[in-house]
Each structure stands twice: as C-alpha cells, then as structure tokens.
Amino acid sequence: MRLSKNTVAAFEQYPEKVLQFGEGNFLRCFVDWMFHELNKKADFKGSIVVVQPIENGMVDMLNEQDCLYTLYLRGLQNGKVENYHETISVISRGINPYTQFSEYLKTAENPEMRFVISNTTEAGIAYKAEDKATDTPPSSYPAKLTVWLYHRYKTFNGDASKGMHIIPCELIDKNAYYLKKYILQLAADWKLEDGFTAWLESACTFNNTLVDRIVPGYPKDRIAEITAELGYEDKQVVEGEPFHLWVIEAGEQLEKELPFPSIGLNVLYTKDVSPYKVRKVRILNGVHTALVPVAYLYGIDTVRESMEDAVVGKFIKDALFEEIIPTLDLPLQELQDFAAAVLERFSNPFIKHLLMSISLNSWAKFETRVLPSILEYVKRKNAVPKHLSFSLAATIAFYKGERNGEAIALKDDADLLELLQNAWSKYDGSDASVKAVVTTVLAYEKNWKFDLNTVAGLTDAVTAHLVNIQKLGMKEAIKTV
Template sequence: MNQLNATTLKSLIPPSDLEVVAANNLPERVIQFGEGNFLRAFVDWMIHRLNKQGLFNGKVVLVQPIAEGLADKINEQDGLYTLLLRGLQDGKIVEQKEVITSVSRGINPYTDWTACLQCAENPDIEFVVSNTTEAGITYDPADRLDNTPPVSFPGKLTAYLYHRFQHFKGDTAKGMVIIPCELIERNGEQLQALVLRLAREWGLPAAFGEWVAKHNTFVNTLVDRVVTGYPRDEVQELEQYLGYHDGLLNTGELFHLWVIEGPEELAERLPFAQTGLNVIWTTDMSPYRTRKVRILNGAHTSSVPVAYLYGLETVKEMMDHPVMGKFIRQVIWEEIVPSIKLDRDMLSDFAKSVIERFENPFIKHYLLSILLNSSSKFKTRNLPSLLEYYQLNGTLPERLVFSLAALITVYKNGIIEGAAMKAQRTAGEFIMKDDLSTLEFCAGAWKAYDGSAQSAAKVAYTVLGNTGIWGTDLNTVPGLTSMVTAYLYDICEHGIQDTVAKLVE
C-alpha cells in the first residue's frame, strides 16, 4: 500500500481538484508551535479550507514543542495527512474526509533551532498559533535566551520575537498576531505577560518590550472540538477504504467552534467566517466561555459521577441509557440552561449541539477519565449553575444537588494509595484521581458514617463546609445541606440506581 505524500496525492485526486495540488506552492504565513492531533484537525484544517477558496493563500510551518514529536513524520509525508470527521447532524450520521494540504513542513527545534529562528526572518510569516497543553503557558525560571532552544513555550516565543525584532531592526510593521489555543482563561493575555517578564529578566532592550506590547497582537481564544486522533483500533479498515497508508491519519468530531477576542480587522485577514466555519470574532468572549463551561463541561461534570456509580463506562452508553440519558437531558434543559443569564436562543442552539455531540457513535469518551479532578471541576462548572438557579427561582435544582451528593459518594470507602484513591462502586474497584488533600479530607469525612441519617448529615455538613474545596461554605446555602443529606442517605441505603430512577420520573 502506498505511503501518502505529494506524489501519491497527485495520483489520487481528480483533475478537477487542481487547487489542492497548487496549494503546495503557497508561501509560509503561519508558524505553529504544536504539531499534534488537535491543531491539525482544527487550525490547519481551517487554513486548508481558506486556501481552497483562495481566501488566505498561505501555509503553516509546524514546530514540535517537545523533544519527542512528529516533525520527521510530517516531512516524510510532505506535510500531508488525512482528516476524517464523523458524527451526527440532525440525527443522521455524517462523514467528511479530506487530505489536508495547508502544512508546509515540520521543524524539530531540539535538533535545528536555527530553522525555527529563520522563520522569524520571513516577512510573510505574520501569525503565530500554539497549543502546547494547559501547562505550556507557564513560567520557567531556568529559561535562557541562549538555550537552543529555550525550554518553555513562552521562552521559545520570546526568543523568536526578539530575533524578528533584531532582524527587522524594530520595524513596527513586522509585529505578529499571536493566537494561542491552550485551554486556560485569557490565554493571550497570560502569554503576553510571560513574554514581557522573560524579556525583562533576560535583560533585553526596553525597546523590544515596547515593540512586543504595542506592535504585536496577542488575542484570547476559546477552542472547542473533540479530536480523537490516530484511530488505532480501526486503522487497517480505514486504510483499505482510503487506498493508502497515512501515518498521520487524524480523526475528530464534526462540531467545531473557535471564539477569538481581538481587533475586528483581524477577521478580514483571517476570513474564516466567509468559508462557513464556526469562527466568532468578538470584543468580549466571556459569554461564549460561560456557555461552554456551564453547558458542555457542566453537563459532563454533573452527570458523570452519577453514571459511573450507576455502572456505566462511556458517555455514549450514558446517553443511550433509559434512565441516565433522561437524567443528563433534564440537567441540561431544566437546570443548567435556565440558570444562565444569556440569550436563550444562543444557549438552546449550543445545548442541542452538545447533546448531539455526546451521542456521537464514533467517540468513545470514558466516564472515568472525565471523573478526574471532579471536585475542582464541580466548583467551576456546576456550582455557578446551582447557585444562580437558586437565586433566580428561590428553590434548589434537584438534579445538580443530586450530582453533588453523588460526587461526595464517590469518595465513600476510599483508601488513599500514593497520590490517588482506591475507590468502590457496585461494579467494582476503581482509581479516583483528585487533589490529594481533597481525597484525604473526603475519605476522613466518611468515617463518621454509620448507616444512620444523622451520620449522613454529619458527612454532608463536613464536606460542604470545606471552603478550600468549594471556595465558600456551602452550608450557608438555604436547604442545600438537608437536600444533600437526604440524597447521600438514599444512595447509601437504597443504591444509586433506585435513587436516580425516582429523581427522573
């Protein structure tokens, strides 16, 4: 079977798709720190779409952010790879297959840092994109300008921008647009602050810091697409279908959303919306972040402790289940959406897409992986919905409160082993990972339980009163402690299955 490369591609595509072959001659206009599955199924796919319609006419050079990466494989395939997007649209299975041609080459900065700095000398390269994981935008005091390369991504970017500043002699027109995709709040602002900090600590000229601050644009972003990556379990079947071997074959869901908070003129330089892509340029991304965190992430966090204790394993299994499928839909439509003070149509459209995404038969999303660090997730994703629902209605949202009780129950009978907890459910033993102090505290709180309603109340009061976990004493919320107590006792004495079944009737 042939390997995917430029020669193979020319023999595969029909003559009518000449723009795909012609795209090989486009100049590099984007440098991307990160060559993994997500960016190749998100940003590089979007640039490919722009190029096909003649709206960008540029390529992306990929820099692998860690020593072990894909640069060599990318170069072996001439930057080409197949992207397979699959999912549900209006209840029907839809599949989209494309060979992505927007990548020019890969660079391994750990073996060729010079090649990366040479990109800074290219006046055509005006955009920086990154996805170096949430831990990528962090300060590393060991970073130095003369490291080849600097260890951290902010260090690499600072060195890159300084090289550009020197090469173009501080030309204000040669500033760059920096578009981070890391999943941290205000990612652009945080990245800019780190670059300026490193510039000061490295003793770089004040003029460079001024150039970075005034003539480079750091935007904040919110990205959303589930990318399932290389399909190891079905690769042989898919390559028979494709007719060639692709070591970079990538898969993901159909849904995508990119919210970019930045100057409006950038929307003209990167006209994603003109291609029908779900990219939103805005001066305030907070409503979109609230919508995603509260509905998408909140639906996961509120339902997963219940579903996992119930005995289920995946999100799709949960959605198809007659009881748990009803539970999660009720949580979304009857409690989360009504608690958010934003445009109802905007919320409803997103909620519908979330449910369809959870039903995607091509994505195997394990509940146990979502259960990771659930206490901090509940505080960020679900507690605002619970509290705001109470403020709006004067009553507590029963299912969100039940999900809190189920989360507390996860820690029952848990045994701390190292930095994790060996926990129990009816289906058997599992490893619960959370902040160690939270695991230890909750395990300790459950020692008070002796099977009585009074002891359940003590557990509820103790856990809800931990301000270190929740950021506030939840016992002060009227009625919450008594409702959590009742749910804890019901779960312990009658089981999660009977208790949730009564709740969704």
C-alpha cells in the first residue's frame, strides 16, 4: 500500500499561500516541516505549491502519493536520544513548469499567495543573459521567478497588497540580495515597465537567510525496516537531525505573518544575518575542518568517533571554546549554547559522517572557515592559537598523502596537490626540511590571499607542530598541545 490521503487520518487541505522552488530533501525536512508545524500550532492554515526548478525532478513522484511524505528526526536533543516520525501534509501539489507552464503562471493569480521559498542549490541563483521573457519557461530560477512576479503584478494591476515575501534558502552569502539583483537585471533586459520595478521595490521583500540542519535524506539502508514500521510504502521518506536553525533578515511584518518562534521553532528574525553566518562558519564548519586531519591521522574515520575519543574529543572542545569563541562578537552565552549544540550534533548516533567526505577541498575550506579565527586570535591575543595552528600542521601532514602506510585519496585542486607533492618530495627528515614545507604552503597566496609567513609566529608554530607529527606520530604529537 502506497502512502496517500486515504492512509492519513483527519487529512485537511488548506489554501495555497506558499510557492516553493525545489522539491528536494532539505526543503521537505526543514521549511516544509516548519510550515506543517505552523498549521498545527499557530492557525496558519496554508499549504505549499512545489515548483520543480529543473527539467528532470521529482514532482511526479511526489504527486503520486498526494504530496505526502514521512519525516524522521533522529539524533540527540538536550542530551537525550530523539527518534520521531510524522506524516507531513503541508504540500498541496507539485508543478513541473516545463510541462505545465500555464498552470505554473496561474498560481500567480491566487490572491492568497504570499511567500516564495527556494533551494535551487548554490548554482541556482545565477543570471543568464540568454533567458527571455517569452520562454516557457526560462532556464534559470531568477528568470522563472521574474516571469511569475510580472504575471502577478499584471494580474492585480500593481496592487501593493499582493506583493510577496521572498525567502531563498540557497547556501550562498546574501542569497536574497543576489536574487533581487538578477531579477531587476532581467526586468531591465526585458524592458518591463518601471511600475513593475517600483512594485518589486515597495511591495515585495527580499530576505537574506541562513539555514542549518543536517539532512541525510532518503534512508535507503533501512527503508525495509521503515516500511514495516509504517505499514505503507513511502518513496519520499526523508531523515534529518532534530537540530534546526533558520535565521531570516526581515522586519516585524514577516515575523507577524510567520510566527515560527512563538511555536518553539529555532527561527531567528534579525536585521543582519551576517553575525550568525560568521558564527556558523567559524564554529560548526570551522571545527569540522580543523578536526578532519587531526582525527583521521589519529586513526579515526567518523565525526562521532572523534567526539567519543577522550584525546581527540578534548582537542576539539579546547579549540572551540578556547580559540574560536574568543574571536567572535555575539553574546558569550549565545555562542557557548550554539557550540554545545554543535558538539551534540557531532555525537549523533544515527549519522555516520565520514571524515574523508568532509576532507574534500580542505585548503579552500581552511582559508574560509579556520584561518579567520587564527588571524583574529593573533590580533586579539598577540599569540598564535596552539590548537588551530596544530590543525594547520596536521592538514599539511594529511596532504603528504599517507596514513599508517596506506595512501590517502586526496581530493583538491590540481595546483594545490602539485604544490604539496613537490614540497614533500624535498623532505629529508630534518627540521629544516619541515620548515621548508611549511613555508612553501603558507606562502601560497592563491589560496590564502596573502603570504601567511608574514603572520607573527605562525610559521614557527606550525613548523614545531609538524616536526612533532612527523617524529612522534599523531597519537603522541597531539599530547604536546
């Protein structure tokens, strides 16, 4: 038996108020779940129309089971294991604009439509000059949305009350800013009237966001167990962790219309999303990046095992609380609470997060996620942070390409791999040759944007750590920190 309206008790369909571009796991596990909660707890009484943003997608599969799906939230929450599932019924229908373009445009004629949500991947918010207003549909997401917004503007004769709150969830900085920029550019390219541009500026809001929830997605390794538990077949099951955070740059009006915080969801409305983005990048992503080479060379393969190891676990916590948090400017308690939640997420017994999967493009990640903490620490403390500089040394050791006699499958830009290979080829076991390797890596301005050898004390600190790693091995070298 397939999941459908017939298998859900007390099924109720609400008016369509949300247009959503994207039908993938993340939006269904994150935003759609939140709107489902809003219907249950805040009398929102609205449903979501899902638009397939690319030609080959999954709306047909979603429609086949009446746009219902089962959400599993599994992990640690406040020190307790949470393993919860629920049928999500907030999506009304899925539309493929490549085969249902007129139906897609018709949704713009609905006076109750109020919100636009999207997650079209990092590449989705892009300007394509070849898109035309007459395309059915245009290829890019900004162009599809421009066509839709213009149709709405014309339908309601520029009525300001029919403007939209546009809330992109793509993982790029200033996502709404760039989406608006490209829409305005397309409006100019297409020579749409000035009244439309004025309506976009005055009647619509474009809200930058930050989203955070680990979503493993479809649990193919245990779907037989899930099907037996549910008693029906669901091809759209999605798994996620209990933790969730949605930071939305918005005014008071949006919070009134979408009162997520009032029902206990971790949604923050703010005038500036930037500090929260920095917090996430430096703490969650930064710790991930700093952890990988240390734990992997120590002999560990997953994030959870790293947390459970007494030595590596302590290294992670010390780096986080002693060296990363002191470089951030949000309230201390807020930073500590977020950090504690991150460590709990890393310990999730239901997620097997391989260190090697995080190691992809480690140098670019280190430059954006860890290096800012090192530089800010040096600036504020007039000293080199010992744990983060040790991680930098461990990253250099990791790119030597060997763990306990076995080759490491390094994945990075070809020029970086060549740089490290050449540097390590000159290593002869002496301290001087270690320093030569370090100096070469820190001088690579293409990655760092400037010569890191100019940072007071950094070259010597990293060299000392790398000497210990090479002579003692990771298990003993980490103890020197």
